[in-house]
Amino acid sequence: MALPATIAWEVWGTGGNDSNGGGFNTVSAGTDYSQQATAHVTFDGVTIYGTYSTTTTVIIHGYTVAASDIGNVLHITGGTNYTVGYYWITAVNTGTNTWTMDRGCETAGATGMTGFMGGGLLTIAQGVLVFSIAGQQLYVQNNGTYNISASISNPVFSSVPNGLRIIGYSTSHAIIPMGNARPTIATGSNAINGLTLNGTGVYVENLIITNTSGGLIGIDATTTYAQISNVTVSGFATGISVGTTGYVYASEVTGCTTSGITSTGGFIIGCWVHDMACPGISNTTNTGPITYCLITNCTGAASDGIFCSTVGANIIGCTIYGSGRDAIRMTTVDAISVCSIMNNIMANNGGYGLDFTTAAINLTQPTIDYNGYYSNALGNYHNVNAGPHDAAMTASPFNNPSGNDFSLNTASFGGNELRNTGFPGTFPDLATPVGYNDIGVYHHFDNTNPAPSYTLQVLLD
Amino acid sequence: MPQYQVVGDPGIPGVSIGDILQQPQEDVPYQDLNSPTIYIAADFVENNPDLFQLVS
Numbered sequence: 001m002a003l004p005a006t007i008a009w010e011v012w013g014t015g016g017n018d019s020n021g022g023g024f025n026t027v028s029a030g031t032d033y034s035q036q037a038t039a040h041v042t043f044d045g046v047t048i049y050g051t052y053s054t055t056t057t058v059i060i061h062g063y064t065v066a067a068s069d070i071g072n073v074l075h076i077t078g079g080t081n082y083t084v085g086y087y088w089i090t091a092v093n094t095g096t097n098t099w100t101m102d103r104g105c106e107t108a109g110a111t112g113m114t115g116f117m118g119g120g121l122l123t124i125a126q127g128v129l130v131f132s133i134a135g136q137q138l139y140v141q142n143n144g145t146y147n148i149s150a151s152i153s154n155p156v157f158s159s160v161p162n163g164l165r166i167i168g169y170s171t172s173h174a175i176i177p178m179g180n181a182r183p184t185i186a187t188g189s190n191a192i193n194g195l196t197l198n199g200t201g202v203y204v205e206n207l208i209i210t211n212t213s214g215g216l217i218g219i220d221a222t223t224t225y226a227q228i229s230n231v232t233v234s235g236f237a238t239g240i241s242v243g244t245t246g247y248v249y250a251s252e253v254t255g256c257t258t259s260g261i262t263s264t265g266g267f268i269i270g271c272w273v274h275d276m277a278c279p280g281i282s283n284t285t286n287t288g289p290i291t292y293c294l295i296t297n298c299t300g301a302a303s304d305g306i307f308c309s310t311v312g313a314n315i316i317g318c319t320i321y322g323s324g325r326d327a328i329r330m331t332t333v334d335a336i337s338v339c340s341i342m343n344n345i346m347a348n349n350g351g352y353g354l355d356f357t358t359a360a361i362n363l364t365q366p367t368i369d370y371n372g373y374y375s376n377a378l379g380n381y382h383n384v385n386a387g388p389h390d391a392a393m394t395a396s397p398f399n400n401p402s403g404n405d406f407s408l409n410t411a412s413f414g415g416n417e418l419r420n421t422g423f424p425g426t427f428p429d430l431a432t433p434v435g436y437n438d439i440g441v442y443h444h445f446d447n448t449n450p451a452p453s454y455t456l457q458v459l460l461d
Numbered sequence: 462m463p464q465y466q467v468v469g470d471p472g473i474p475g476v477s478i479g480d481i482l483q484q485p486q487e488d489v490p491y492q493d494l495n496s497p498t499i500y501i502a503a504d505f506v507e508n509n510p511d512l513f514q515l516v517s
Binding site: 004006025027028029030053054056057067068070071089090091092093094095096098100 | 471472473474475476484488489490492496498499500501502503504505
């Protein structure tokens, strides 16, 4: 037996100790002593120590064992005839004052065991090192800033997919923290990645990762099936780098210098990428989906909201505002044939709204439609025709863009043109019910649910 | 409360084949009714059918 997938590891932060047990088997029905700064039991090898009973059962001296000890991780750090490592307590005997561990930890004659039972770890770097099997979770408490000078990089298991989760929390493992309730990893001005994910299926949730200058990649998530959610990354050259099979959703990237998010076809869903002098999202290699993203104020003469080189992308339901150059820029000749661009708002960009740079195709592409355009400096379209259901506005559709409120206003030829006019409205040969999708990220709340005449015109097309 | 009978050697000193284990209440470890100072993790009991057999 080894430590099971049901072990939850704990990074306590300030006051924690990287020598602590730092873990608990969540299905063991004992008391979790890892969610505290100091160890529940500190074995000094002299006054509190262990001696041999069997290879798996340790006689405890200087501490009275209890049934509630079960499930906690014991970190054995030394002693005569002990094997250093992490073990979990599967049974206790209050009569003989023993703990039985999940596997052998000592041999005949063992004495003077040192180590720690309970208590959270100090650093995330140690936290990722104690992972031992797929499925384990590492909880990181919002308890002081985690300053690092080297990238945090998890180990890879050779025989199984990793399936590890690194989860920030504030007060309870069961509550998803938002905003500054999430723990912060600060890389200062070090030229490093924040997190470097390795192996398959590593999840990162609920963290803030910052750099002040010179940082490389906030999260290098190019490994297979990585998932990033509820994370804010700021100040790196590249905020998040995701691979073909990766996911980034419900996250924020800002203040980067090369690109907000780079992707080779991964899923980018519901992210806010904003306020930096570089492209917001850059996609290459594979046609990936970019959906429900808010991309704002990516300034600079060569900065696009979404930039696709070598392939297109499937861009659905995004709002792209204030880019230095184009809202969406595709530089490959055939990108128009391998993309879908629908339900997006492209407004107030310094170049085009939609720019296919390399060929004057001037097609009306069925999957480039239902988009809203407003005040793009060079025009709404370049080398592609307008979609039949597009909305070209003459008034800003947003309530307060300078205050980051990109919800739809009710202005005529502004936000009103985007309400209930998104795709789909109805399906062929299914005239009812009628869908009322808005164009862009934010959909309006309307409990009276009127359908404007504009929508009826669309449906009759 | 569920009861298990020990049917294999779990490697826990004092626990013998034939012993009855019972969970005193929900979300606490099982207690060996034949050696009542011994407590065993719930998932260890419930997920090792070669060692522990549900009897009630």
